[in-house]
Amino acid sequence: MTTRFxxxxxxxxxxAVALAALGLLFSRxxxxxxxxxxxxxxxxxxxxxxxxxxxxxLIDAPLHEDGRYRSSIEVxxxxxxxxxxxxxxxxxxxxxxxxxxxRLEAFSIAQHSGPWFPVWAHARAISADGATTSARDGEARSxxxxxxxxxxxxxxxxxxxLSGLHGSHQGWRxxxxxxxxxxxxxxxxxELRRVDWKATARLARRRxxxxxxRMHTMSEQAIALVVDGIDDLGEVVATWDRDAPxxxxxxxxxxxxxxxxxxxxxxxxxxxRVSLHELGVGGRMTxxxxxxxxxxxxxxxxxxxxxxxxxxxxxxxxxVPRGSVVFLLSTFLDDTAADLATGWLGAGHRVVAIxxxxxxxxxxxxxxxxxxxxxxxAERRERIVRIERQGADLVVWADDPGIAMRLLVRRPR
Amino acid sequence: MILPSRTAVLHRVMGPRGIxxxxxxxxxxxxxxxxxxxxxxxxxWMALAILPVIGAAFLHSRLSYAALAVIAIGVLISDxxxxxxxVAVLAVHAVHVLVTLCCAIPGHASISWRALRPTGIRFIVxxxxxxxxxLVASSLQRAEPRPALALVGALALVAVAVVxxxxxxxxxxxxxxxxxxxxxxxxxxTDRV
Numbered sequence: 266m267t268t269r270f271x272x273x274x275x276x277x278x279x280x281a282v283a284l285a286a287l288g289l290l291f292s293r294x295x296x297x298x299x300x301x302x303x304x305x306x307x308x309x310x311x312x313x314x315x316x317x318x319x320x321x322x323l324i325d326a327p328l329h330e331d332g333r334y335r336s337s338i339e340v341x342x343x344x345x346x347x348x349x350x351x352x353x354x355x356x357x358x359x360x361x362x363x364x365x366x367x368r369l370e371a372f373s374i375a376q377h378s379g380p381w382f383p384v385w386a387h388a389r390a391i392s393a394d395g396a397t398t399s400a401r402d403g404e405a406r407s408x409x410x411x412x413x414x415x416x417x418x419x420x421x422x423x424x425x426x427l428s429g430l431h432g433s434h435q436g437w438r439x440x441x442x443x444x445x446x447x448x449x450x451x452x453x454x455x456e457l458r459r460v461d462w463k464a465t466a467r468l469a470r471r472r473x474x475x476x477x478x479r480m481h482t483m484s485e486q487a488i489a490l491v492v493d494g495i496d497d498l499g500e501v502v503a504t505w506d507r508d509a510p511x512x513x514x515x516x517x518x519x520x521x522x523x524x525x526x527x528x529x530x531x532x533x534x535x536x537x538r539v540s541l542h543e544l545g546v547g548g549r550m551t552x553x554x555x556x557x558x559x560x561x562x563x564x565x566x567x568x569x570x571x572x573x574x575x576x577x578x579x580x581x582x583x584x585v586p587r588g589s590v591v592f593l594l595s596t597f598l599d600d601t602a603a604d605l606a607t608g609w610l611g612a613g614h615r616v617v618a619i620x621x622x623x624x625x626x627x628x629x630x631x632x633x634x635x636x637x638x639x640x641x642x643a644e645r646r647e648r649i650v651r652i653e654r655q656g657a658d659l660v661v662w663a664d665d666p667g668i669a670m671r672l673l674v675r676r677p678r
Numbered sequence: 679m680i681l682p683s684r685t686a687v688l689h690r691v692m693g694p695r696g697i698x699x700x701x702x703x704x705x706x707x708x709x710x711x712x713x714x715x716x717x718x719x720x721x722x723w724m725a726l727a728i729l730p731v732i733g734a735a736f737l738h739s740r741l742s743y744a745a746l747a748v749i750a751i752g753v754l755i756s757d758x759x760x761x762x763x764x765v766a767v768l769a770v771h772a773v774h775v776l777v778t779l780c781c782a783i784p785g786h787a788s789i790s791w792r793a794l795r796p797t798g799i800r801f802i803v804x805x806x807x808x809x810x811x812x813l814v815a816s817s818l819q820r821a822e823p824r825p826a827l828a829l830v831g832a833l834a835l836v837a838v839a840v841v842x843x844x845x846x847x848x849x850x851x852x853x854x855x856x857x858x859x860x861x862x863x864x865x866x867x868t869d870r871v
Contacts (some may be wrong), residue, residue, distance in 0.1 A: 273778040283836035287750055295763045296753055298815035299746075301834050302771035302808035309804065328828050346793035348783050350860050353689035360787035367694045367792060374688040387860035394797050395782030402858055425801055618748070 317344030317390035322405035338566025344390030413522035440482025451475035493595035542583035544571025710745030713769035717752025721786035728738035
């Protein structure tokens with residue numbers, strides 16, 4: 266392969282010739298000799314140096330030690346040196362020039378849950394004092410996902426009509442396992458052990474009439490977790506206009522992941538079926554199921570929830586099973602989630618709106634920005650009041666959600 | 679109130695032992711200044727010594743190469759001397775190597791000693807040859823002024839220049855001589871981790 270150089274070789278050659286010309290002009294051989302190192306360097310570089318290949322960056326999987334993540338970085342190249350640029354945790358950039366096969370250790374502390382890149386590295390190979398470099402830069406990044414924490418919830422609100430056949434919630438259809446429903450004349454299909462003899466003695470009109478004690482059936486319910494990941498906004502309002510994960514404090518997606526995981530854990534423990542829907546372009550869906558294996562699947566999907574572009578105008582409403590309780594996790598800063606809530610309420614589902622906006626800190630905002638923030642929050646408040654009036658329940662996750670859930674459970678269906 | 683995060687505490691890189699590239703840039707300002715102070719008369723070197731300092735600050739202007747002219751003038755206006763030519767050859771070579779290296783790497787980076795080893799070895803070998811050439815040229819110049827010596831040396835350098843220029847032209851488009859500036863496009867975070 267033909268080696269390509271920077272302008273350094275041409276400059277060295279030109280300076281050597283210029284010094285030679287100067288020495289010739291003044292008949293000074295020692296001035297001509299000043300050009301000797303430049304000419305020797307140019308010849309050495311042209312003859313011996315070859316253009317290095319694109320360097321290969323190897324980053325080990327991060328290890329969690331003492332509350333931080335340690336990654337080992339190594340660059341392989343056929344060059345004399347490698348210029349390495351490492352971006353740590355989306356925020357801090359460090360630049361080093363190292364010899365090939367030298368190892369570096371990168372330490373990062375995760376400030377948020379969800380997917381992140383502890384190390385994102387670029388490298389360019391350099392040879393001959395920088396006179397030739399690799400034509401393309403190498404790139405590599407290590408990926409990791411931080412699982413969100415879980416808050417314990419005592420109970421979850423139930424749907425207005427339960428349609429499941431087996432579960433832990435009091436149903437409305439006659440069956441077995443639940444509380445007393447009524448005394449009913451015996452019909453074909455009723456079990457003889459259900460006959461209430463005292464009631465039969467009291468109520469029977471003709472010989473052979475039997476009265477049976479009927480119970481409510483126990484039902485499972487279907488829970489749909491709908492996560493609006495279009496916004497990922499931090500506590501510090503001044504960071505909303507830039508992609509700066511550090512210094513933003515707890516973000517709305519951190520709260521959404523924590524809420525989704527807490528709700529999924531409580532629902533699966535109760536024996537309910539849970540589905541997960543992610544709003545936005547490319548949003549994924551985890552189908553409705555129950556059991557611990559499904560909980561692990563949900564936990565993995567919740568851990569990788571990430572911000573997405575809005576797909577408001579052409580995406581269809583996520584399908585939820587009949588009679589579901591829909592937990593809608595959103596900041597409600599635009600109409601997407603509120604319109605979906607209106608549609609589900611109209612279809613007869615119970616909707617619980619989980620407000621995932623953290624407590625805001627307006628530090629470093631000027632007067633115009635504070636005014637703008639007040640307008641945005643006022644519109645958001647109107648949206649939330651509108652869906653509450655349509656029948657949705659509201660839980661603010663940044664406050665104590667356990668108490669709010671207990672109050673919802675006690676509210677009559 | 680939320681305090682801003684201290685990223686230097688949150689994230690850290692531990693690399694091999696080395697020096698900041700800023701030290702190389704400092705050498706790029708110091709070496710030609712010292713050479714000018716040694717080679718030029720005391721009342722004139724200060725005026726010309728500002729050029730290397732500006733050249734080190736504005737690296738890609740290649741103003742540091744003006745120091746070569748200053749050094750050559752210093753050798754010209756004084757009598758041939760072995761130690762003068764030694765200092766001048768060292769300074770000319772060092773300026774070129776430092777400019778080439780510092781143009782390829784950013785000033786706020788650090789460079790490990792192992793990465794500097796090939797540069798150091800090459801510098802020493804070329805210096806050994808160039809110092810010998812300079813010593814011989816200076817000795818011959820002192821013994822008897824020989825215009826033919828200058829002519830032969832100049833023609834040799836021109837021949838080398840022609841060969842190098844032709845070969846560089848044949849290689850085609852040059853590579854970048856500015857530090858790498860990576861772009862961090864939004865990663866596809868939907869990839870499974």
